[in-house]
Every structure is written in structure tokens, then in C-alpha cells.
Amino acid sequence: MKFQNVKGQVWVETVIYTLIGLAIIGIILAIATPRINEYRDKVVLDQGLDILNRIDTTINDIKTIPGNSRQLEIRIKKGKLIIDSENNKIIYQLDGSRSIYSEPNQEIQVGDINVLTETNGDINVLMTLSYTNLDIQYQDKEQYQELQPGSQPYNLVVKNQGDNDSGNVIINFQ
Secondary structure, X not given: OHHHHHHHHHHHHHHHHHHHHHHHHHHHHHHHHHHHHHXXXXXXXXXXXXXXXXXXXXXXXXXXXXXXXXXXXXXXXXXXXXXXXXXXXXEEEEEEEOOOOOOEOOOEEEOOEEEEEEEEOEEEEEEEEEOOOEEEEEOOEXXXXXXXXXXXXXXXXXXXXXXXXXXXXXXXXX
């Protein structure tokens, strides 16, 4: 009879220790998961900044010689890339970010890129390249085009199409 009680006690202790271990793992995950998600969004924002820097470098490489073009491969994992031809801007936007990239509601300059972190309940980060001396177009038109995240990269051709009537260089994305 004594052996049966000891065996039962060992099983009860095993179950209790297992539950304690699972509870500790749950607490650690509950604490670590928000930090991991915040870090992931910071990496995504850094990639967005890299995309805009690559676009800016490509534009600067081709803007001096009419007819010059470059192919640009862009992979968007999260967020969206906006080509705003009407305002001659290229914008990377991440809505619902878990990372605050800059001081909230204060625009900062990172190289040629303006970064604004908006906090209106959700955290939205806008990274903007503005061109005052260029005429940005998308597929030969002044239009607003959003490139959404996807598993396949976008293959854009960036081309210098010469000067417009105002003397600004036309940069066309196709």
C-alpha cells in the first residue's frame, strides 16, 4: 500500500512541476513577444529607408543624361511604397507599426528623406523623398500609384525622359 501512494505522489509532483514550467514559459513569452514584434517593425522600417535610398541613388545616377535608365528591384514585405507623381514625391508608409521610429509627430531628416511618426491611437510612419526640381511620373502619367507588399519583388525601370516645358527633368517609373 505504501508504494502506491509514493507512485501517485511522484505523478502529482511531475504534473505540478510541468505546469509551473509551462506557466513560466508563458510569462516569458508574454513579456518577450511585444519586444520581438517591435524589433521586427524596426527592421521593416530600416528596409523601407533602404528602399528609398536606393531609389534616390538611382534617380541621381540617371538624372543628368536624357534617355538613361536603370532597372530597380524592390521587395516590399510590409507597408507600401507610394509614387505620388502629382506632388513629385516617393513615400514609404507603414501603418500600425509597433515601433516608434522618430519622436512622435515631429518630422526629422535622415539624409534626403523626411521621416514622420504619427501617433493617433495607431503608430504610422511616413518616409518621404520630395523632388522640387524633377517631374516624377508613373507609366508616362501624372498619377498616384501604390505598390503593395507581396512575395514577388517589383521590377521597376527608372528612366530619364529629358526636360519638360518647365525645364524640369522627367523621371518615369515603369
